[in-house]
Amino acid sequence: MALLITDECINCDVCEPECPNKAISQGEEIYVIEPKFCTECVGHFNTPQCVEVCPVECIILDPDHKETQEELKAKYQALMVG
Template identity: 60%
Template sequence: MALLITEKCINCDMCDPECPNDAISMGPEIYEIDPDRCTECKGHYDKPTCQSVCPITNCIITDPEHIETEDELLEKFVTLQGLV
């Protein structure tokens, strides 16, 4: 499951530098997460770092349009790291 930054985002710049997959970037109005690069930090950390550092409750949520299993997220991690 990729994550999604909601309209609650205040553009505090906390999440972008924390993403180990470079999946977060500034969109037209708020930060956005590229679902093709988001692994929910699987392979890097125990939990998503963007959620950990975000000062706004429920600002970064599971993206209902990009549901993936833990195995799929780990496979994406391996691919992004060039480990295949």
């Protein structure tokens, strides 16, 4: 599953630089995660780094982008090639 930043985001700027896939960017009001780039840090780290550093715990699993660990690994491999 890709991750999702909820509207509880305080725009603290700590998540964006932690994303190894550059899936996080500033949206119109809060930070957003681009699902096609989010691998939940699979291939890079054991846990999603944005979740680790978020001080308000506003990053959750995105129910609209369900993926298995195998799909996340495949996405990671495709991103590393492309």
